[in-house]
Amino acid sequence: DTGSAAATPEQYDIQYLTPVSLGTPPQILNLDFDSGSSDLWVFSSETPASQVKGQAQYNPSKSSTSKEVSGATWDISYGDGSSSSGNVYTDVVNVGNATFAGQAVETAQQVSSSFTSDTNNDGLLGLAFSTINTVQPEQQKTFFDNIRDDLDSPVWTADLKHNEPGTYNFGFIDDSLYTGKIAYTDVDSSDGFWMITLDSYSVGSSTSNLSSRAFHHRPSTFPSPSDSASTPLTGIADTGTTLALLPDSVCTEYYSQVSSAANSQTAGGYVFDCDATLPDFTYTVGSTTITIPGEYINYAPVDTTGEQCFGGIQSDADIGFSIFGDIALKAAFVVFEDDGSSPRLGFAQK
Numbered sequence: 001d002t003g004s005a006a007a008t009p010e011q012y013d014i015q016y017l018t019p020v021s022l023g024t025p026p027q028i029l030n031l032d033f034d035s036g037s038s039d040l041w042v043f044s045s046e047t048p049a050s051q052v053k054g055q056a057q058y059n060p061s062k063s064s065t066s067k068e069v070s071g072a073t074w075d076i077s078y079g080d081g082s083s084s085s086g087n088v089y090t091d092v093v094n095v096g097n098a099t100f101a102g103q104a105v106e107t108a109q110q111v112s113s114s115f116t117s118d119t120n121n122d123g124l125l126g127l128a129f130s131t132i133n134t135v136q137p138e139q140q141k142t143f144f145d146n147i148r149d150d151l152d153s154p155v156w157t158a159d160l161k162h163n164e165p166g167t168y169n170f171g172f173i174d175d176s177l178y179t180g181k182i183a184y185t186d187v188d189s190s191d192g193f194w195m196i197t198l199d200s201y202s203v204g205s206s207t208s209n210l211s212s213r214a215f216h217h218r219p220s221t222f223p224s225p226s227d228s229a230s231t232p233l234t235g236i237a238d239t240g241t242t243l244a245l246l247p248d249s250v251c252t253e254y255y256s257q258v259s260s261a262a263n264s265q266t267a268g269g270y271v272f273d274c275d276a277t278l279p280d281f282t283y284t285v286g287s288t289t290i291t292i293p294g295e296y297i298n299y300a301p302v303d304t305t306g307e308q309c310f311g312g313i314q315s316d317a318d319i320g321f322s323i324f325g326d327i328a329l330k331a332a333f334v335v336f337e338d339d340g341s342s343p344r345l346g347f348a349q350k
């Protein structure tokens with residue numbers, strides 16, 4: 001079995017939506033595929049009308065193959081403070097022709113305001129590890145965990161793009177989607193996430209790194225440059241998070257290269273003049289180097305004046321690890337591989 005479906009970005013690539021078929025006859029909803037969480041939940045006939053603003057709603061009573069999971073409930077909160085909760089059914093779920101008959105479909109009885117105002121987003125399809133699925137009393141499996149054994153290969157891949165549709169594939173690696181070689185790194189899934197350590201990162205062209213310049217008279221008091229060219233970054237690959245949330249030291253190093261940049265309390269992060277030239281951000285996994293073009297890091301205008309823009313790289317201050325969100329992932333072809341025992345993440349240029 002294999003599946004292939006488009007990942008279409010909303011404005012500013014804030015998130016990517018992918019059509020999913022639920023039930024019999026098929027009900028098509030556009031879902032946010034989220035490698036940072038593990039619940040498949042949908043706007044539904046059980047969602048109060050006051051909390052629905054244009055979203056498509058899954059109606060289990062209109063599906064001949066839906067079955068209520070008696071006594072089961074779910075309740076999830078995300079890092080950005082949003083939340084949702086409700087009941088649980090099983091039904092046929094089809095993503096680009098990859099199908100599972102008994103997938104847990106979590107129907108929303110409550111969604112927080114940011115979901116209500118996100119009118120094109122009909123719900124989430126979690127692709128992190130099933131150990132963090134929130135259904136009680138019996139935890140449910142993610143779509144990928146359910147279909148893995150039927151897939152030609154135990155992988156799904158993300159080819160997200162800037163301002164244009166990309167692709168989520170299940171069960172195969174499409175060699176036409178990348179160049180060079182795929183470099184793999186082991187995943188620590190103990191917290192339920194695709195957590196990895198990137199071998200190094202660098203800001204701008206390598207000459208921006210002092211240690212690469214011949215300083216004949218660097219006084220002994222001169223700070224020895226943080227040799228970012230070999231500093232690892234540990235974090236999670238998170239298709240559901242828009243930005244790249246990185247350590248404060250990396251943010252400081254990056255925005256020191258942008259003369260108009262400031263860390264704004266009111267804007268909630270680093271902002272700069274919208275016409276600023278931004279340096280590239282490069283990270284390496286083994287022998288593969290991924291370069292995020294500077295223009296990808298001009299995320300969006302802060303307000304309608306369009307003078308100040310919000311950075312795509314922001315601090316991971318209060319999380320405890322970095323979050324390699326869409327800003328980092330859309331520059332790469334990413335392979336999420338899990339044979340059930342030793343998960344790996346692969347990165348290739350494209």
Ligand SMILES: O=C(CN1CCCCC1)Nc1ccc2c(c1)OCO2
Pocket residue numbers: 032034036078079080081082124240241242319323
């Ligand atoms: O909440 C998310 C992503 N989330 C995915 C599901 C839809 C709602 C947004 N990311 C996130 C992750 C960590 C954070 C954070 C945001 O803000 C501070 O720390």
